[in-house]
Amino acid sequence: MNKQSQIRKILILLFILLSFTVGGFVFAQEDSVNREYFINLDKATIAKGYTVAAFEDILKLSLAPGILSEDTGVDVWEINESVDMPWNLDRVSKIYQFEFRNKQAYDNQKPFYIQFAYNESSDDYKQVFFYDKNYSAWRPLPTRDYPKEKFVRSLIHLPFARIVVLSNPDVLAIGKASWYAYRGGNFAASPDFPKGSKLRVYNTDNNKFVDVEINDFGPDRNLHPDRVVDLDKVAFKKIASLGAGIINVSIEALEIKPDEKGRILGSPETGAVWEPAITAKSAIVMDEDTSEVLWKKNASSTLPLASLTKLVAVKVFLDTRPSLDEVVAYSIKDEEYNYEYCNKWESARVTLNDGDTLTIEDLLYSALVGSANNAVETLARVSGLDRDDFIQKMNEEVKNWGAVSTKFIEPTGLSPENVSSAQDYAIITREVFTHPIIQKASTMEKYKFTTINTKKAHRIKNTNQIIFTNRYNVIGSKTGYLDEAGYCLMLRAENAGRKIIVVTFGAGSRDTSFAETEDLLRYGFRNL
Known part of the structure; x- marks a missing residue:
């Protein structure tokens, strides 16, 4: 064995030892299509809580204390192969897949946060979706968008999932809001969300928010293309003065009711699929x-x-x-x-x-x-x-x-x-x-x-x-x-x-x- 080979082996051994001193073994590799990231989490690490940050922090899994009960390896893959995507939504991130190798280490009654960076900015409504093999469909997770930082956060309760950030071009999430006097409560009118849906509306200029229920349709997007919602006077006053008239807002959906056709924002309740589901003969x-x-x-x-x-x-x-x-x-x-x-x-x-x-x-x-x-x-x-x-x-x-x-x-x-x-x-x-x-x-x-x-x-x-x-x-x-x-x-x-x-x-x-x-x-x- 020559001297250069010996030095290379020593450096690799040192890297492995250093990895274990911080609570786990980490490596990333690439094949001809997908990239892989791996980290091994030991009991001492999971007891303190740990955030798995893969691929230059594009995807983060926030594993707070108590989420995992035993040591486990965590795999994360960047999926670059061809994948069927929902026909009515726009993909704004790469597709990733994660998995806890020790499935018994995770109690799926305890959801954890994922933070997911996306590539393309837009004012459309964004959600993290996971692929559900039972329905052969992409299903949405509760999601909050942070458009200035270009990432979303979602709660998930699965030990493995294939996930992606999708935006809905028919639903506006970032734009303007005005006010009207109607029922006098925490209500809003929306052209996108059905009646009964609940939204958290943020004033992006002062970070104040108010939770509202949709009880009316409007405003007309043909007249007001940048109008996200119109707030009841009472709700508007909680995040801005009435004199402001029109404010900059973003929304987070707390509960989305199905429309009269039984669909959630244009997709079947069972999830978004790669082509329209047509029952006509x-x-x-x-x-x-x-x-x-x-x-x-x-x-x-x-x-x-x-x-x-x-x-x-x-x-x-x-x-x-x-x-x-x-x-x-x-x-x-x-x-x-x-x-x-x-x-x-x-x-x-x-x-x-x-x-x-x-x-x-x-x-x-x-x-x-x-x-x-x-x-x-x-x-x-x-x-x-x-x-x-x-x-x-x-x-x-x-x-x-x-x-x-x-x-x-x-x-x-x-x-x-x-x-x-x-x-x-x-x-x-x-x-x-x-x-x-x-x-x-x-x-x-x-x-x-x-x-x-x-x-x-x-x-x-x-x-x-x-x-x-x-x-x-x-x-x-x-x-x-x-x-x-x-x-x-x-x-x-x-x-x-x-x-x-x-x-x-x-x-x-x-x-x-x-x-x-x-x-x-x-x-x-x-x-x-």
Whole structure:
């Protein structure tokens, strides 16, 4: 053995001995993908308490006295391999995994703090998540964000876990707060957290805080994009003078209630998953500009499409180049076609009497805004085409577009024999919305008109609730429902010049239809 080898061995032995004198053995190593850190904690060390600080203090495990009962090794890994992450959240840290080698040393009834540094600053709400194999999902931990220091602290009660810091781009945690006079207590209004949720609101200028319960919705982010919450006057006074008007705040969630869809800040109660959880029978997300399919479920299955039929009927009618100002007379016989498929009280219709006069524009908007079945039949009658020829034209049109699984036997969607697939209907959507009137009518919240002969006022409300939220730039929509079809919905939206088409067939309820379509829309824009 040469002299250099002997010196190297002596230095390694000294390092090991020094490590043990401070209560444990420490080493860090790297493989081709992940980095590993290890420390051995002896009884004397754990009795005093010890903070395991791994990878340049990025992750700290604060093991206070009493957390561990026996000596144990602690492994920490920096995970650099590919890992599926929640589709609706942003990763702002690396992924780490820790483990106590001696599982009996830890009493999981005694939670301990972890401190976790993150890379990217944002005003979005951040939480530490751990991966739960039981649900194949990432589940959140109680978390407080320290944005100036760029770290979060969480409580955990697991002897091993894979963890990451994720931010929610749909929830604002750092920004402004104002006040209002309402119930006179520790309450707040939030556009992000459901009623009943409890938040700790910090005035970041003086570090004072107040705990509040959410009892109202607001402020409107379209008007106040940096407003986190609005505080009740009583709560506001506990952290600032009323004269301040607007203050800088950050929030910590103490309790988050599920929303009306049973979700926690947009994710299932069982945790955040890598793709939307869609219960609709069939669905598709398509990039309108490239026709790339971004997500699909049973997209080629042929199913009833209900009132989504109406968009094709209106497109065929508009191709006859009518004058929208033309006045036509309504015939009660028009709606009798509808009753071949449903009872009179079941049919969505605009209430008109035989001989009532109105413009073609009124009929078009009644058909698309209010999904009025009788208005569609009147359009078919006044189109200049025989009704059978009109329906045949609908079938020819969609075949020419490439929607080969689609078939219509009547123009309204009341027949369950009107069928299509989600993939076909995405193709249909792209073609139909080349007409500006269809785009305008399908996204209009309300429409009103007066019959010309009787001067009777009619007010029609759009059947798609999503367009009332103002959360998205919706540039096309249509709802549909039949017992045989379930709830169907097409949504077309634009963001930063890119257009997405979402189609869902066969959802179990209207609320589910809206919620799942929104999820798919967000998924699509995040994956363009």
